[in-house]
Amino acid sequence: MSFSKAQTEAVTHGKGPCLVLAGPGSGKTLTIVNRMKYLIEELKVRPEEILVITFTKYAAAEMKNRFIQLMGNKSLPVTVGTFHGIYYGILKWAYRFGPQNILSEEEKYQLIRHVVNHQEIEIFDEEDFLQEIATEIGKIKNNRLDIEEYRSVKCDPAAFCNIYREYENERKRVRKIDFDDMLVLCCELFQSREDILRMWQEKFQYILIDEFQDINQVQYDVIKMLAAPQNNLFAVGDDDQSIYGFRGADAKLMFQFQKDFPDAKQILLDINYRSTSNIVENALKVIANNELRFEKAIHANKERGASLHVQEVRDPVEEAEYVLDEIQSRIEAGGKPEDIAVLFRIHTDARPLVEGMMERKIPFQMREHMPNVYNHFIAKDIRTYFKMALGSRERQEFLQIMNRPKRYIGRDSLSGKTVAFEDLRRFYCDKDWMLDRVDQFEWDLKMLVKMAPYAAIQYLRKRIGYDDFLREYAKERKVKINDLFEVLAELEEASRPFATLEEWFTHVEEYTNALKLREKKREEIRDGVRLMTMHAAKGLEFDTVYIIEANEGQVPYKKALKEQGVEEERRLFYVAMTRAKEVLKIIYVKNKNGKETSPSRFVDELFLV
Numbered sequence: 001m002s003f004s005k006a007q008t009e010a011v012t013h014g015k016g017p018c019l020v021l022a023g024p025g026s027g028k029t030l031t032i033v034n035r036m037k038y039l040i041e042e043l044k045v046r047p048e049e050i051l052v053i054t055f056t057k058y059a060a061a062e063m064k065n066r067f068i069q070l071m072g073n074k075s076l077p078v079t080v081g082t083f084h085g086i087y088y089g090i091l092k093w094a095y096r097f098g099p100q101n102i103l104s105e106e107e108k109y110q111l112i113r114h115v116v117n118h119q120e121i122e123i124f125d126e127e128d129f130l131q132e133i134a135t136e137i138g139k140i141k142n143n144r145l146d147i148e149e150y151r152s153v154k155c156d157p158a159a160f161c162n163i164y165r166e167y168e169n170e171r172k173r174v175r176k177i178d179f180d181d182m183l184v185l186c187c188e189l190f191q192s193r194e195d196i197l198r199m200w201q202e203k204f205q206y207i208l209i210d211e212f213q214d215i216n217q218v219q220y221d222v223i224k225m226l227a228a229p230q231n232n233l234f235a236v237g238d239d240d241q242s243i244y245g246f247r248g249a250d251a252k253l254m255f256q257f258q259k260d261f262p263d264a265k266q267i268l269l270d271i272n273y274r275s276t277s278n279i280v281e282n283a284l285k286v287i288a289n290n291e292l293r294f295e296k297a298i299h300a301n302k303e304r305g306a307s308l309h310v311q312e313v314r315d316p317v318e319e320a321e322y323v324l325d326e327i328q329s330r331i332e333a334g335g336k337p338e339d340i341a342v343l344f345r346i347h348t349d350a351r352p353l354v355e356g357m358m359e360r361k362i363p364f365q366m367r368e369h370m371p372n373v374y375n376h377f378i379a380k381d382i383r384t385y386f387k388m389a390l391g392s393r394e395r396q397e398f399l400q401i402m403n404r405p406k407r408y409i410g411r412d413s414l415s416g417k418t419v420a421f422e423d424l425r426r427f428y429c430d431k432d433w434m435l436d437r438v439d440q441f442e443w444d445l446k447m448l449v450k451m452a453p454y455a456a457i458q459y460l461r462k463r464i465g466y467d468d469f470l471r472e473y474a475k476e477r478k479v480k481i482n483d484l485f486e487v488l489a490e491l492e493e494a495s496r497p498f499a500t501l502e503e504w505f506t507h508v509e510e511y512t513n514a515l516k517l518r519e520k521k522r523e524e525i526r527d528g529v530r531l532m533t534m535h536a537a538k539g540l541e542f543d544t545v546y547i548i549e550a551n552e553g554q555v556p557y558k559k560a561l562k563e564q565g566v567e568e569e570r571r572l573f574y575v576a577m578t579r580a581k582e583v584l585k586i587i588y589v590k591n592k593n594g595k596e597t598s599p600s601r602f603v604d605e606l607f608l609v
């Protein structure tokens with residue numbers, strides 16, 4: 001493999017700051033590992049003086065491996081790690097921190113849950129809420145924001161302030177630090193102890209950073225201190241692939257680098273070695289619509305290759321079938337499942353596909369957690385209605401749905417572990433209006449049992465009045481009714497293929513168990529088609545890539561638009577497109593959850609001349 005002129009220039013850069021702007025597939029890793037070699041062999045830098053920072057442990061391990069290979073299987077004492085890993089190492093050394101001082105992610109959630117439960121806030125989806133709160137806490141720390149001035153997007157600002165303070169107090173009380181504290185504490189340590197800072201500055205003479213576009217304020221502040229005074233700082237990044245704004249990453253820091261180091265050398269790695277020129281040109285067409293970016297003229301090294309294919313399908317069920325058929329024929333033709341990836345914006349977009357993969361027994365791997373829609377409270381209500389329609393009379397089940405919608409049935413009317421409609425009628429014998437309601441309830445259950453699940457859910461929504469219940473529920477708990485209707489519509493759509501309630505139950509149970517099993521073995525599964533979010537695909541490459549649900553609302557994801565704006569969503573779409581080496585297919589649906597939906601604006605941008 002021979003280096004391009006720009007790659008050579010980057011590898012052989014001498015002292016002082018250098019910003020390497022790199023397009024996708026332009027060989028960033030290759031450049032970094034070769035520069036490490038160059039520093040050691042040509043500039044006679046001691047390996048101990050080299051620090052390489054990546055964003056994930058996975059990337060760090062990959063980088064180290066490639067370096068060892070390049071050095072002829074010799075392991076040299078260079079330091080390669082993540083920001084968190086490196087900064088934690090410094091804290092460990094300074095404060096004798098150990099694992100007992102680290103708040104694991106699980107402990108962190110427990111702590112947040114504990115704190116939240118002490119506030120008087122109505123929560124409709126606890127898992128979702130806690131996650132959002134954790135993200136906001138991280139954002140404050142990573143951007144070094146003032147809690148007094150921070151406006152929470154998830155809950156009342158005063159309540160959030162309390163949650164944050166309580167969380168911090170509790171954390172300190174148990175003498176633990178969370179992931180983000182590692183960065184903040186390291187920054188404070190360097191600011192307050194010049195002697196310690198000097199020692200680390202002397203240790204790391206050359207600093208190389210990969211994926212520089214994902215750096216956040218506190219990481220940047222620390223690295224600037226650490227690199228001084230020589231500023232042998234070699235930063236490689238692609239502002240177009242900055243996709244962690246929601247976690248505090250700030251691509252503007254790449255522009256800041258130029259201001260902070262005006263004499264920095266700038267190099268552009270402008271050749272894409274990964275993808276066919278068709279893929280590269282189309283991806284550039286999309287990203288060109290972003291305003292905040294370094295203009296780069298990127299060229300593909302490969303031939304034109306297959307044309308980019310955009311496929312319109314009726315709905316997510318047809319979409320899953322389309323992709324599954326394609327994948328099956330690729331595998332039958334000798335393609336390796338691991339070389340195929342299906343990318344989506346949010347996990348829930350993948351449900352029909354996951355169900356189909358399981359059914360057709362196509363091997364697949366999914367590293368991220370996939371939430372199970374059947375665990376949602378709406379799904380649980382539907383299940384209970386169906387169970388009762390099939391004859392179950394458990395008190396617990398009755399309690400769950402007897403007032404969804406409101407029937408004004410009181411708990412005091414129930415006695416024993418099971419419930420009989422006759423007993424209810426006896427209890428309400430002197431209240432005609434209640435007798436009517438009890439009769440109607442029983443009648444509705446009799447109607448449900450005769451229907452296919454799809455019709456039964458519609459009957460539940462419109463005739464029984466479950467939609468009205470949800471409207472009231474949303475109003476009382478101040479949650480968005482449309483979010484609830486979306487879940488309901490998804491469940492309705494997913495029930496379409498089943499002829500009877502029993503069939504539906506079997507499917508839900510099998511799917512739930514299979515998903516649970518996968519969750520347990522998530523880390524062990526290494527083979528099969530790769531299913532992942534666009535975020536998780538960062539840094540990876542596959543022969544064939546399918547991007548599904550390329551629809552407005554999904555990508556750009558409507559919930560993310562408000563926070564990060566359309567440009568970050570466009571970058572995400574660009575990252576997804578540029579993962580493909582040979583074949584890229586983008587699919588959008590015409591109809592989702594019973595509503596017409598339009599293709600993503602990014603798909604439209606592909607067709608603009």
Ligand SMILES: Nc1ncnc2c1ncn2[C@@H]1O[C@H](COP(=O)(O)OP(=O)(O)OP(=O)(O)O)[C@@H](O)[C@H]1O
Nearest residue numbers: 001002003004024025026027028029030273274539
């Ligand atoms: N000079 C070169 N000649 C041939 N192939 C190259 C060259 N440089 C890089 N490549 C190949 O191009 C592909 C992309 O390289 P790499 O994964 O390092 O890109 P990257 O810049 O990290 O991409 P991204 O930012 O999109 O994740 C790899 O398969 C790599 O081996």
